[in-house]
Amino acid sequence: MRRSFRISGAGAYLPENRVPSAALEEQLSLPSGWIEKYAGVVSRPVAKHETNRFMAVRAIEQALQQAELSQSDIGGLISASATYDSPLPNNASRIKAALAGSESYDYPCVDIDVTCLSFLPALDYAVSLLSEDCRHVVVVSAEIASRGLNSEDIETYTLFGDAAAAVIVSYDTSFECGAMKYSLKTYAEGAGFTTIKGGGNDFPFSEVAYDPALHTFQMQGKQLLKAASKRIPEFLDDFFTAIDPSEVDWVIPHQASKAGLALFHKLGLFPEGKIINTLSQMGNCIAASIPYALASSIQEGKVKRGDTCLLIGTSAGFSIGAMLLRY
């Protein structure tokens, strides 16, 4: 065990509004069934009245309830998301301000961003904060992808969903649960594969008017898939040196895309039934995908105490990350 800790609660929030692929197919004049066939998505939640912080708060409240804890027990709040309600202050501070009664507590609020993989380093950092004096840290991912998409880019417009998920990470020195291994690698060759180019200092809002080519999410899907196909087997060879892949009870991948998920099946390392798929009902929920898949698998009773879960995925950057978690 690299780090001993306990996930004492997990929660999620899905926007009330749901958009079936059939509706998008009509909007985009696509043949019936096209989106499920190519994107792997049947239906996805899409935020209307919800904000990132609204969803985050509800996911945290559910996680605290499951852990039988309250805000007074929290020693820190880590936001692990790629999207935000506003550029400043950080997400975690806005989430804290939206939690009822938070003015009474001084726990710190930190954002960690590795786009789709943010949850893994956030979990890793949260664990490093745990001590006898800081017994519970919240990690939350809340993502609204839908407001940054370009309806003329069919590949990305049909792929994403909005959601939030949270876990409570708790001090536990039993070494019965925690992170058996954690690894994150960034490959500079892929820094330009997945981008939102405008809205920072390269193209300031004050100087460059809205242009979908600059201000929406752009993905060079084929190049990304090619890089992932090459790098993931290398990454896993390195990851599974001391531990055998057969020890993994559940593979909880980032729900990048149908083709991205297929990579994990093609590896031949993990039986089909062990690989969690939320893509069809959720779409790619950016950094919320991994914690949502974990939280829902726990709530559905799939993932049980003592099970070994491989949280794994790719992100813009281009990075590959994995944590072998004993729940």
Added chain:
Amino acid sequence: MRRSFRISGAGAYLPENRVPSAALEEQLSLPSGWIEKYAGVVSRPVAKHETNRFMAVRAIEQALQQAELSQSDIGGLISASATYDSPLPNNASRIKAALAGSESYDYPCVDIDVTCLSFLPALDYAVSLLSEDCRHVVVVSAEIASRGLNSEDIETYTLFGDAAAAVIVSYDTSFECGAMKYSLKTYAEGAGFTTIKGGGNDFPFSEVAYDPALHTFQMQGKQLLKAASKRIPEFLDDFFTAIDPSEVDWVIPHQASKAGLALFHKLGLFPEGKIINTLSQMGNCIAASIPYALASSIQEGKVKRGDTCLLIGTSAGFSIGAMLLRY
């Protein structure tokens, strides 16, 4: 010692262009000397051709040179900034891609954001990554404040500067240097004091065109100062329980503002000559202020090996953070 590590190198980069307050006073029709009197800034570097990643790369190269290390020694790169060249991917991945030869290395790239205080949790996280197999982690803050300011808001327009600073954090188990104490607290009462409201999901750029009131930095200076005046003494009372303030050789505060720096003088805990001021020549460089003040103090020979430095400041959120660092 809470965590044993060694800062083996520190570097900085300042934009070539420098704007004296006299030039701003002329532009804004302010009386001569007004800006120095109220903002405490005589002159500040302002990026023209530079990007965040350009400045970050140069600061990292200088830090690596000082540490007599090369990119092959790096086990991780943490970006600790509130501003960015583009919203996606994260800063650290873009910085890595801008470092010559980085395609040969797979070290991970993570962003940490607590606005002006980002450097402290980033340093704390970097240290948690150190091991015999991961001996050096880079922490870099690169900020371009100037492109997010409103020229009609004199208080903020005259206050900020652009800069980058980096440190190399190295594995060292001697317990002779490292973090003696680290604390970060977020007070939800101040979440609205310092904001950039537009450009995220609350006001998507696709729906809401550029408006200085939404898309530039806004600060409720008086409310912030009032909260800081109340909270900083409380924070320090709690921070200096086991350690006496007289053990501090150098106070390296975030260069928030003239009034913000004055708070540390007024406390009466630290002699005048111990409090580093870079504000007059640099302005407030957001998250780069603390590492720049540290790096320049090392380069000038003020901070020597074995010295105890209190890195401390406030940030949007509203947070107060401090690390007692034995250099």
